[in-house]
Amino acid sequence: MIWRIFFFLLLSAPLFGQMAAPDFQLQDHKEQRFDYKENRKAKYYLLFFWHFQCSHCQQGLTKVEQFLKDKSPEDIQVVTIFPFAHQKEEFWTYVQDSSNQLQTPFFQHATDYKATARRAFALKGQPPFLVLLNAENEILSSGFKAKKLERIWKALR
Numbered sequence: 001m002i003w004r005i006f007f008f009l010l011l012s013a014p015l016f017g018q019m020a021a022p023d024f025q026l027q028d029h030k031e032q033r034f035d036y037k038e039n040r041k042a043k044y045y046l047l048f049f050w051h052f053q054c055s056h057c058q059q060g061l062t063k064v065e066q067f068l069k070d071k072s073p074e075d076i077q078v079v080t081i082f083p084f085a086h087q088k089e090e091f092w093t094y095v096q097d098s099s100n101q102l103q104t105p106f107f108q109h110a111t112d113y114k115a116t117a118r119r120a121f122a123l124k125g126q127p128p129f130l131v132l133l134n135a136e137n138e139i140l141s142s143g144f145k146a147k148k149l150e151r152i153w154k155a156l157r
Helices: 002-012 055-071 085-096 116-120 146-156
Strands: 044-049 076-082 107-111 129-133 139-144
Touching: 044 055, 044 116, 044 146, 055 076, 055 146, 076 085, 085 107, 129 146, 139 146
Parallel strands: 044 076, 076 107
Antiparallel strands: 044 129, 129 139
16 A cells, blocks of 8 residues: 555656656557557657546647647657557547547557556546656656646756
């Protein structure tokens, strides 16, 4: 029990480093392995865990997209992760629907098909859940809301 409290506090810290992100497995829409570390094109990675039926998640995605449009940071990539394997077909249908904001070059989408990311980050309940990683795959911030992204980004600059 103590280790869970410690782990939660550690993941809730506003900014820290030196803690490597856990390993986890993702898939793209073709059910191919998606390794965000191999496809890295930026100094920072934002992992955004979300559910397509969650209004808070939708608002968070909108805030992240607006941040990316306003700030145009070239050194950050966003991977949206759907952590519920039993609904992945519905998720991909939703993502590929052109009537929502998800058809944007800012986001790469993936599913957590074996729930490895969900377990690795100890996700409970409904997302959204954001994790910011640096180039060394260390966790800089975790468990924050999308509205705090700009403040965290300024602290990194």
